[in-house]
Amino acid sequence: MRNNHKSSIINHQSLVIGWLYPELMSIYGDRGNIIVLQKRCEWRNIKVEVLMLNVGFEKNQLLKCDLLFMGGAQDKQQEAVSIDLHKKRNILKKLIESNIPGLFICGAYQFLGQYYEESNGNIINGLKIFDIFTKNGGESIKRLIGNISLTCSTLGIRLLGFENHGGRTYLLQNAKPFGRVIKGYGNNGDDKTEGIIYKNCFGTYLHGPILPKNPALADFLIQKALEKKYGTKITLKKLDDGLEEKARITIAKRLSVEI
Amino acid sequence: MINILLIFIGKFISSISRTFNLGNGSTWPGHIALSINKNFITDLLKTSKTNTILIIGTNGKTTTTKLLQTILEHTGKRVLINSSGANLLNGIASSLIIHALLNARIKKDFAIFEVDENVFPAAALFIKPDFVIALNLFRDQLDRYGEIDTISKKWKDSIKNLKNTNLILNSDDPQIAYLGKDVENVNYFGMESKSLENITLEHSSDSLLCPNCGKKLSFSAYYFSHLGKWKCDNCGFKRPSPDITHTPFYPIPGTHAMYDVLASVLLAKKLKISNKVIEKSLRSFKPAFGRQEIIVSNGRQIQFFLSKNPTSFNESLKTITSLNPKNLLILLNDRIPDGTDVSWIWDIDFEKLLEKNTKLYVSGDRVYDLALRLKYAGISRENYKTFENISDAINSGLTSTGANDTLYILPTYSAMLEARKILTGKKIL
Numbered sequence: 182m183r184n185n186h187k188s189s190i191i192n193h194q195s196l197v198i199g200w201l202y203p204e205l206m207s208i209y210g211d212r213g214n215i216i217v218l219q220k221r222c223e224w225r226n227i228k229v230e231v232l233m234l235n236v237g238f239e240k241n242q243l244l245k246c247d248l249l250f251m252g253g254a255q256d257k258q259q260e261a262v263s264i265d266l267h268k269k270r271n272i273l274k275k276l277i278e279s280n281i282p283g284l285f286i287c288g289a290y291q292f293l294g295q296y297y298e299e300s301n302g303n304i305i306n307g308l309k310i311f312d313i314f315t316k317n318g319g320e321s322i323k324r325l326i327g328n329i330s331l332t333c334s335t336l337g338i339r340l341l342g343f344e345n346h347g348g349r350t351y352l353l354q355n356a357k358p359f360g361r362v363i364k365g366y367g368n369n370g371d372d373k374t375e376g377i378i379y380k381n382c383f384g385t386y387l388h389g390p391i392l393p394k395n396p397a398l399a400d401f402l403i404q405k406a407l408e409k410k411y412g413t414k415i416t417l418k419k420l421d422d423g424l425e426e427k428a429r430i431t432i433a434k435r436l437s438v439e440i
Numbered sequence: 441m442i443n444i445l446l447i448f449i450g451k452f453i454s455s456i457s458r459t460f461n462l463g464n465g466s467t468w469p470g471h472i473a474l475s476i477n478k479n480f481i482t483d484l485l486k487t488s489k490t491n492t493i494l495i496i497g498t499n500g501k502t503t504t505t506k507l508l509q510t511i512l513e514h515t516g517k518r519v520l521i522n523s524s525g526a527n528l529l530n531g532i533a534s535s536l537i538i539h540a541l542l543n544a545r546i547k548k549d550f551a552i553f554e555v556d557e558n559v560f561p562a563a564a565l566f567i568k569p570d571f572v573i574a575l576n577l578f579r580d581q582l583d584r585y586g587e588i589d590t591i592s593k594k595w596k597d598s599i600k601n602l603k604n605t606n607l608i609l610n611s612d613d614p615q616i617a618y619l620g621k622d623v624e625n626v627n628y629f630g631m632e633s634k635s636l637e638n639i640t641l642e643h644s645s646d647s648l649l650c651p652n653c654g655k656k657l658s659f660s661a662y663y664f665s666h667l668g669k670w671k672c673d674n675c676g677f678k679r680p681s682p683d684i685t686h687t688p689f690y691p692i693p694g695t696h697a698m699y700d701v702l703a704s705v706l707l708a709k710k711l712k713i714s715n716k717v718i719e720k721s722l723r724s725f726k727p728a729f730g731r732q733e734i735i736v737s738n739g740r741q742i743q744f745f746l747s748k749n750p751t752s753f754n755e756s757l758k759t760i761t762s763l764n765p766k767n768l769l770i771l772l773n774d775r776i777p778d779g780t781d782v783s784w785i786w787d788i789d790f791e792k793l794l795e796k797n798t799k800l801y802v803s804g805d806r807v808y809d810l811a812l813r814l815k816y817a818g819i820s821r822e823n824y825k826t827f828e829n830i831s832d833a834i835n836s837g838l839t840s841t842g843a844n845d846t847l848y849i850l851p852t853y854s855a856m857l858e859a860r861k862i863l864t865g866k867k868i869l
Binding site: 236 | 579587588589648649654655656780781782783784785786787805806807808809811812813815816817818
């Protein structure tokens with residue numbers, strides 16, 4: 182049935198992006214990631230709908246989504262979100278296991294891990310989807326702040342961004358990092374790993390936001406979402422990324438790295 | 441004795457740096473004095489009869505300082521202020537050095553200091569102020585200040601330890617109103633204006649949770665960002681009823697500036713200054729540099745709207761778009777005073793510019809990040825030009841600005857200093 186209509190479906194592609202907790206988990210210009218996904222779809226005539234999934238949302242809403250995004254927040258906001266998110270854990274886990282593409286930044290990245298250890302030793306359970314855990318060293322430990330560059334071998338790209346996090350994240354056995362740190366701190370400032378790749382989902386500390394200066398990652402997410410939805414290989418139309426390139430060069434020069 | 445020497449040295453350094461236009465005379469003398477005597481500020485204020493006022497908040501410190509100075513000087517009072525941007529302890533100490541007599545006495549009736557968010561606890565400890573005005577708390581330069589909950593906690597702790605201080609607080613900002621909870625000698629300023637009320641929340645809003653219990657607040661109206669009429673349905677903590685909601689005159693446009701005026705007038709009233717004098721002084725008010733300041737260069741008018749964070753940038757953009765601008769120059773730097781993290785530009789509603797036919801010029805250290813933001817706001821490529829050099833951007837903007845038109849400039853802090861220097865040939869700091 183799908184295959185018979187493939188060509189006409191492909192001409193009228195559409196995606197639903199699920200934005201988890203835009204009201205409380207939106208700091209560090211997280212909205213920029215959504216804007217970039219939206220525009221890069223629009224410029225290719227792919228229709229986009231963004232579902233705003235705020236605290237208390239009906240969990241079946243998640244089943245409508247082709248792509249997931251969730252940003253970071255301050256501690257207090259995260260507590261409020263945590264209760265709601267745990268109620269939706271199983272459905273979220275199922276979606277991720279079935280290869281839905283997703284991007285989880287900073288606080289969201291930590292949430293999806295096994296646990297979060299507070300500075301007083303208190304353990305907060307994570308959603309146990311990513312094989313990571315995070316430790317908060319307390320106020321005496323310095324925050325990891327600054328421009329960052331990393332290489333992601335899975336996508337074959339160099340990423341540039343800005344990180345600002347107090348927590349140190351560690352990968353457990355079998356977890357695959359998002360990238361290798363070239364300049365900057367990454368997950369914990371020690372082991373040169375940054376973020377995680379799990380199925381088609383990315384967890385990362387890069388904000389800035391991440392997607393405007395890394396359009397290849399935005400396109401990867403869009404492509405995977407379309408391929409999963411339409412069950413066929415998709416090649417995205419090329420866009421003019423001249424300005425993106427110039428913005429990348431600015432940061433690469435600062436860090437004395439190649440772009 | 442040591443203080444007298446420090447003042448002498450400080451005055452000497454300050455006069456040299458002014459003579460040679462070195463541009464750092466407003467912090468160095470104080471820096472040296474404090475490194476030799478850490479109680480320098482306390483010592484100097486102890487021996488004088490100067491009333492002290494500290495002004496804190498993310499946005500509006502400089503404007504509020506200038507408003508109060510204007511009102512107080514109108515009543516014949518002698519007023520000392522720290523220069524804008526010099527709002528760390530070294531800047532405060534420097535302003536005392538500049539105004540002290542050589543016997544280490546301060547012959548001023550009032551000292552008004554705008555104080556950096558992180559420095560407030562130390563400043564409060566050394567100064568033991570007679571008044572503290574707290575204006576607002578917005579997300580600002582996360583790389584430097586941290587998250588706003590951290591700052592508000594520091595402020596709350598510090599205020600608890602102040603004994604004879606009068607607090608002038610914004611009732612409409614939940615985090616600020618919280619500073620007055622269970623504390624004596626508090627007065628509140630707030631807005632009461634049906635025409636300015638919004639029922640929906642703007643995107644770049646920060647304080648949605650109750651500062652007392654952490655549950656979600658409910659708002660019956662928003663004035664701008666997260667400022668409005670709020671209450672907590674969980675613990676019952678709610679917007680205190682303001683002692684002042686109107687003033688006789690507002691000298692600067694914009695909702696955010698109305699709060700600065702309300703705060704200044706409330707303090708003036710506490711000092712028993714008459715309405716008549718207040719109104720007269722407000723009518724004579726001239727904005728502080730970079731804050732809606734107008735400069736004329738080659739017969740063309742240039743107006744600055746210094747913007748340092750999402751809230752002030754969005755407010756400035758609202759004010760500028762309401763003026764139907766033909767030419768707008770936007771400058772984004774990412775140095776320490778601007779914040780090294782520029783992610784906040786994605787929280788600015790540049791989409792507002794879509795309906796306008798404004799020619800845009802963008803420049804600064806992060807010109808291409810800014811250009812990307814405009815691109816993704818859907819602004820067509822012909823409508824904005826990028827310049828790696830601020831001088832070139834200013835020249836291009838001025839060339840397109842007609843004799844009776846204004847070139848609007850929306851800069852971050854260090855970009856404002858740079859642009860202003862290019863236009864006036866003079867450093868400020």
